Amino acid sequence: MSNFEYLITADQIQKMEGLHKTHFLNPNAVRVNKSLGDRTGLTGLGFHIIEVAAGHDTTEHHVHYHEDECVYVLEGHATAFIGEVAHEIGQGDFLGYPKGGLAHSIRNTGSSPLRCIVVGQRLAQDVADYPRLSKRIYRNAGLPWNLVDHAAIKEPKAGAK
Numbered sequence: 826m827s828n829f830e831y832l833i834t835a836d837q838i839q840k841m842e843g844l845h846k847t848h849f850l851n852p853n854a855v856r857v858n859k860s861l862g863d864r865t866g867l868t869g870l871g872f873h874i875i876e877v878a879a880g881h882d883t884t885e886h887h888v889h890y891h892e893d894e895c896v897y898v899l900e901g902h903a904t905a906f907i908g909e910v911a912h913e914i915g916q917g918d919f920l921g922y923p924k925g926g927l928a929h930s931i932r933n934t935g936s937s938p939l940r941c942i943v944v945g946q947r948l949a950q951d952v953a954d955y956p957r958l959s960k961r962i963y964r965n966a967g968l969p970w971n972l973v974d975h976a977a978i979k980e981p982k983a984g985a986k
Contacts, residue, residue, distance in 0.1 A: 829866030838874065850955060851885035870946055874899070877931075877939045886930040889953045892946035894922040894929075899942060902935035928956050 841859045848854035855878065862872035877883050883896075886906060896905075902915045908927040913934075914920070922929050924946075933939040949966040959975040 830864055833861055833864060843874075843876070848882070848885050850958060850960070851882055853880075854882040854884050856881070856883060868947060870944060873943045875941050875943055877901075877903075877933045877941075879933050879936050879938070881933055883931040883933075883939075883941070883943075885955050886928050886957045887953050887955050888926060888928040889922075889945075889951055890925050891948055891951045893924050894943070894945040896920040896922075896931065896944075897942040899940040901933060901937055901939035903931050903939050904934045905929065905931045928954065 838859065838861065843857040843859040846856055846858050857876045859874040860871065861874065862870060875883065896919070898914055898916055898918045900916055902913070905912045905914045905920055907920075907929050914931070915935075920929070920931075931939070931941075951964045953962050953964075954960070954975075955962070961973050961975060961978060963971040963973075
């Protein structure tokens, strides 16, 4: 028998304290994370309700090469950066970030908390770039993450296998 729940009621979600998280590469990316997917035992995707205070980021600007992500805004106003283009977003807006697409991030530019649903795949392996920091992360299940500077990445020579 598992310790996972199949149903989390609205009242239970409201009462969840959430986990305070700060992105390891962006000290301004501070949020409260309610991971409903973890609580129900989902392993193939993450499903979170996040809350971000005014002036803070949701994450470091990034792009995944193997995992899709999406965001649905429940409350608040913010600026979404897709590539380097800024878009004003608010309640009811949806953002889809396909794997290998443009780098993305969100900053709460409103005066009240930003609340969103964030959903993303959880594959055994992924590669992501943080273009504003010139860094790349390699993630493989069961191994420590590897973070490298773009300048240290060696591209294979043409025709090499």
